[in-house]
Amino acid sequence: MVDPLLALRHRNDLVRLLRTWQDAHDYADRHPDEADRLMAFREKLSVLRFREAEKGLFYPSLREQGPLLEPGGVLADNLAAVKRVQVHLGMVKPGAPIPRVDDEPLRLALGRT
DSSP, rough: OOHHHHHTTTHHHHHHHHHHHHHHHHHHSSSHHHHHHHHHTTOOOOOHHHHHHHTTTTOHHHHHHHHSSSSSHHHHHHHHHHHHHHHHHTSTTTOOOOOOOHHHHHHHTTTOO
C-alpha cells in the first residue's frame, strides 16, 4: 500500500524498491542460513525465534503478485467486498471511493510496460 501521490511523484524509486525487495528474497532463498542470521540480528531475535516468527508466512514473488494487482484482479475484488461490508455496517457511505489498484510499478519492476 502506497500513498497515491507518493507513488506518482516517486514512481522510479518505487520500482527500484520492488526490485530490491525481490532481490532480497531471491538472496534469502539461495542463502537461507545467512539471511536468517542477518534478519534475526536486525530484529534483535535469536535465529531460532526469528524462524519461529516466520513460520507459516508466505511472500509471493513479484511475478506471483501480478494477478493480485491487475485491474479487476483479486485485490480490487477484495477492496470492493470490504466496502460492501463497511456500507452495510454504516461505516462508510455507498458513494465512498475505493482505493485504486495500480499495477504499473509492478509491471515496470518486472520489465513489462
